[in-house]
Amino acid sequence: MAHPDTSIVSPDAPPVQRNWWVYLVLAAVCVINFLPYLWMVMTGFMDNATATGQSPQWVFTPSVEAFRFLIFEKGIMENFLNSLVVSLASTFFSVTFGMFCAYAIARYDFGGRDDVSFWVLTNRMMPPVAVLIPIFVTFQTMKLLDTLVGLIILYTAMQLPFVVWMLTGYFRDIPRRYEESAMVDGDTWFQAFRKVTLPLMAPSISATAIFVMILSWNEFAFATFLTSTEAKTLPPAIMAYSIGANISWNVLGAAVVLVTAPLILFVLVLQRQLISGLSQGVIRK
Amino acid sequence: MADLRVQNLVKRFGAFTAVGGVDIAVGDGEFVFLLGPSGCGKTTTLRMIAGLEMPTEGRIEIGGRNVTFLRPRHRNVGMVFQDYGLYRHMTVFGNIAYPLQVRGFSKAVLMDKVNAVARMMQIADVLDRKPDQLAAGQLQRVAIARMLVREADLFLMDEPMSHLDAQLRGLMRAELRHLQKKIGVTTIFVTHDQLEAMTMADRIIVMRDGRIVQVAPPLEIFERPADEFVATFVGEPQMNIMDAVITRSHHGVIADVGPFAVPLDRSWALANDLARREGRKVRLGIRPEHIDLRTTPDADHTIAAELYSFEPTGAENLYVLRAGDVEFTTRNSTTGTACIGKQDRASLAVRFDPKWIYLFDPEDGRTIAQAAATAADVRSAA
Numbered sequence: 001m002a003h004p005d006t007s008i009v010s011p012d013a014p015p016v017q018r019n020w021w022v023y024l025v026l027a028a029v030c031v032i033n034f035l036p037y038l039w040m041v042m043t044g045f046m047d048n049a050t051a052t053g054q055s056p057q058w059v060f061t062p063s064v065e066a067f068r069f070l071i072f073e074k075g076i077m078e079n080f081l082n083s084l085v086v087s088l089a090s091t092f093f094s095v096t097f098g099m100f101c102a103y104a105i106a107r108y109d110f111g112g113r114d115d116v117s118f119w120v121l122t123n124r125m126m127p128p129v130a131v132l133i134p135i136f137v138t139f140q141t142m143k144l145l146d147t148l149v150g151l152i153i154l155y156t157a158m159q160l161p162f163v164v165w166m167l168t169g170y171f172r173d174i175p176r177r178y179e180e181s182a183m184v185d186g187d188t189w190f191q192a193f194r195k196v197t198l199p200l201m202a203p204s205i206s207a208t209a210i211f212v213m214i215l216s217w218n219e220f221a222f223a224t225f226l227t228s229t230e231a232k233t234l235p236p237a238i239m240a241y242s243i244g245a246n247i248s249w250n251v252l253g254a255a256v257v258l259v260t261a262p263l264i265l266f267v268l269v270l271q272r273q274l275i276s277g278l279s280q281g282v283i284r285k
Numbered sequence: 286m287a288d289l290r291v292q293n294l295v296k297r298f299g300a301f302t303a304v305g306g307v308d309i310a311v312g313d314g315e316f317v318f319l320l321g322p323s324g325c326g327k328t329t330t331l332r333m334i335a336g337l338e339m340p341t342e343g344r345i346e347i348g349g350r351n352v353t354f355l356r357p358r359h360r361n362v363g364m365v366f367q368d369y370g371l372y373r374h375m376t377v378f379g380n381i382a383y384p385l386q387v388r389g390f391s392k393a394v395l396m397d398k399v400n401a402v403a404r405m406m407q408i409a410d411v412l413d414r415k416p417d418q419l420a421a422g423q424l425q426r427v428a429i430a431r432m433l434v435r436e437a438d439l440f441l442m443d444e445p446m447s448h449l450d451a452q453l454r455g456l457m458r459a460e461l462r463h464l465q466k467k468i469g470v471t472t473i474f475v476t477h478d479q480l481e482a483m484t485m486a487d488r489i490i491v492m493r494d495g496r497i498v499q500v501a502p503p504l505e506i507f508e509r510p511a512d513e514f515v516a517t518f519v520g521e522p523q524m525n526i527m528d529a530v531i532t533r534s535h536h537g538v539i540a541d542v543g544p545f546a547v548p549l550d551r552s553w554a555l556a557n558d559l560a561r562r563e564g565r566k567v568r569l570g571i572r573p574e575h576i577d578l579r580t581t582p583d584a585d586h587t588i589a590a591e592l593y594s595f596e597p598t599g600a601e602n603l604y605v606l607r608a609g610d611v612e613f614t615t616r617n618s619t620t621g622t623a624c625i626g627k628q629d630r631a632s633l634a635v636r637f638d639p640k641w642i643y644l645f646d647p648e649d650g651r652t653i654a655q656a657a658a659t660a661a662d663v664r665s666a667a
Contacts, residue, residue, distance in 0.1 A: 175370075177370035178372060180357075180370065181371075183356070183358060184337070184357045185384035185435075187387055196372055200374055
């Protein structure tokens with residue numbers, strides 16, 4: 001019965017690919033990304049003479065001269081504290097408000113819903129510089145210039161569109177069934193939201209919060225224009241302390257270490273959470 | 286435990302009417318099915334009974350209590366959702382205990398109740414697992430356990446078996462039917478699967494386009510359908526429907542289908558006053574099991590047909606036949622059709638059982654004449 005000419009031979013499995021060049025590219029990307037930062041950190045530990053020297057030096061005696069200058073002479077820890085308060089508070093408020101807003105957009109069908117979500121998104125597209133002067137004048141009138149409260153309000157407003165936009169997608173991924181089920185089981189709407197939806201949203205919310213936190217922590221333009229002595233945050237402080245008549249590179253390097261260290265620690269600690277939060281809805285059962 | 290009374294329930298979404306005036310009365314302890322194709326408003330009706338949608342018009346009473354606009358938590362109903370609605374961040378125990386926790390039961394009572402219901406649903410050994418570690422059948426059991434754990438007045442089930450495979454579905458059908466009778470709580474079950482409704486229901490409510498078409502016990506739905514839609518929706522394979530004209534011949538009243546004529550039962554034709562419809566178009570319906578097959582024509586098997594497709598299902602053989610441009614399916618036992626041709630285009634002789642012929646109005650689909658064989662049963666039952 002067997003016809004050799006019609007029998008089907010399954011093709012061999014393709015050989016396992018060893019993409020050595022992928023590692024090459026990755027290594028190149030890592031070096032390109034990391035080298036400037038490494039150089040910045042090294043500069044931070046140089047003394048003034050080495051940092052401003054004509055030829056770059058890879059081997060030098062480390063000194064904490066720049067850190068001492070920043071921390072004890074300029075009191076940069078005060079700016080550090082301002083940054084911390086402003087970014088934590090604005091993250092808290094923008095995520096809290098944004099969460100409810102996103103929930104409403106994701107769950108309820110109301111007139112102009114699509115317009116609202118489009119408007120939220122376009123807010124994000126506006127260049128901040130365009131509103132710098134109006135906001136300065138507004139802050140002046142409302143006596144919010146150089147106050148932490150002013151910055152917190154501003155950053156909350158700035159981050160809201162991003163939070164709403166991110167969380168709307170995540171809320172849509174959580175079936176309404178969960179809340180309905182809880183409501184039939186005897187919960188009020190808010191109880192269902194708090195006990196069922198929020199725990200499911202936790203990874204997504206923390207991922208969004210981390211993003212917002214980083215954006216607020218690094219914000220430079222508004223902080224420079226709206227603060228002077230009382231509420232100056234780290235980014236403008238660095239500028240003020242290291243760049244005068246000429247640039248003190250070692251001070252700049254030390255300041256960069258101070259600004260980025262907490263963020264790097266923060267992200268390293270929460271890495272797992274961040275990744276699982278971002279992949280929510282992508283890898284789902 | 287309570288009865289359910291729904292009066293003139295209407296739900297509109299903008300210009301679209303999802304449910305257009307539904308009246309339902311369900312007695313205490315009854316197992317009632319809402320059956321219909323997708324988009325017929327059955328799920329919306331159920332959601333309004335649960336309180337997840339607010340009706341546009343109408344009134345809902347559970348146990349004599351007006352709950353029309355009450356929030357779900359004040360209605361005391363238990364519900365199983367299509368995708369179960371289990372909380373994936375809680376264990377099975379947490380899921381089942383949730384409705385009790387919300388109601389503030391003490392820890393000891395809660396443990397007792399959950400364990401009892403878990404034993405009944407045979408899920409006691411998976412109580413500390415998370416839902417994503419369970420198989421579909423177990424998820425189903427957990428969802429039902431969560432509904433059973435509290436003393437609800439009314440149980441609502443929204444296509445709970447649609448994610449199970451055929452075998453499990455068969456098992457669950459028997460179990461659920463048994464459980465419902467044992468616990469005796471009034472239950473409303475929504476499904477588009479006519480087999481589920483036929484096998485489990487005390488009564489079936491057939492819905493179409495937001496309206497109720499027929500309310501009756503399963504057998505009556507099957508044997509005395511209110512219209513052509515119900516007749517074809519219930520039964521698998523579905524009832525054969527063909528256009529016909531009522532005419533008179535020397536044999537009496539016949540239905541002329543075109544390629545062939547179907548003789549009608551004389552007294553049945555008289556009882557239904559078919560002579561009045563002479564020359565008028567009707568839709569003739571006959572279930573596949575009421576068509577008999579032979580290899581050669583004889584006095585009874587007068588209709589010549591050609592085999593279009595042969596479908597053996599094991600216990601039964603389905604013959605899809607064609608006579609001219611009319612196609613119909615027959616269903617007969619495998620032994621009964623053992624020596625009948627199974628090759629494509631084999632020519633066969635067919636007899637339509639005159640006792641089991643239905644006539645429908647071609648305009649509105651209403652049943653003009655129920656099958657003769659069903660009349661006697663219904664009379665004796667009444």
